[in-house]
Structures are given as C-alpha cells and as structure tokens.
Amino acid sequence: MMDNAPNTEWMDRANCRNQGPEAFFPERFAVNMRNKINAAKALCEACEVKPECLSYALEFEPLGVWGGMTERERRDFRAKNRITMSNHFTAGIR
Numbered sequence: 244m245m246d247n248a249p250n251t252e253w254m255d256r257a258n259c260r261n262q263g264p265e266a267f268f269p270e271r272f273a274v275n276m277r278n279k280i281n282a283a284k285a286l287c288e289a290c291e292v293k294p295e296c297l298s299y300a301l302e303f304e305p306l307g308v309w310g311g312m313t314e315r316e317r318r319d320f321r322a323k324n325r326i327t328m329s330n331h332f333t334a335g336i337r
Contacts (some may be wrong), residue, residue, distance in 0.1 A: 287311035
C-alpha cells in the first residue's frame with residue numbers, strides 16, 4: 244500500500260455503496276441528466292459520510308457527483324476558495 248494513498252474507509256458507510264456508477268456519472272446531454280443529478284444529490288444529502296466524500300472529491304475526483312456536488316460545482320467551489328486539488332485540507336475545508 245502506498246504511504247500517501249487517500250483514506251477511503253468511509254466509503255464502506257456511504258449511502259451510495261450499493262449503487263451503480265451510472266447514478267453518479269450521468270451521460271452528458273442525456274434528456275434525463277438533470278433528474279439523475281438531482282437523485283444522486285438527494286442520496287448524498289442523507290449520507291453520514293457526505294463531508295468525507297466531498298473532501299475526498301475536492302482532492303481526487305474531477306468527475307461525477309460526490310459529496311452532494313457536481314463536477315462543475317466542485318470546480319467553482321475550488322476556484323472561489325482558491326483551492327487546488329492538492330491543497331484543500333490546508334485551506335480548512337473538512
């Protein structure tokens with residue numbers, strides 16, 4: 244195991260652990276894309292590990308819905324808070 248590997252133990256407690264990836268990575272320009280994104284976000288809202296998931300996504304996941312945010316929302320959040328994918332923990336985001 245790599246020493247700098249991210250901690251992903253929280254994933255075992257995530258609401259999405261039994262969902263397929265298509266629920267969180269909807270096809271772009273699909274007719275029902277917005278509905279799929281909203282369904283994924285609803286699952287995230289009730290999840291006990293949402294903060295850990297979002298923190299992980301801000302650093303490691305550029306695509307899909309993670310921690311209740313879409314890739315665009317995370318990208319905008321990083322830009323607004325001057326967070327890069329490698330230093331968000333030092334900016335106090337947890």
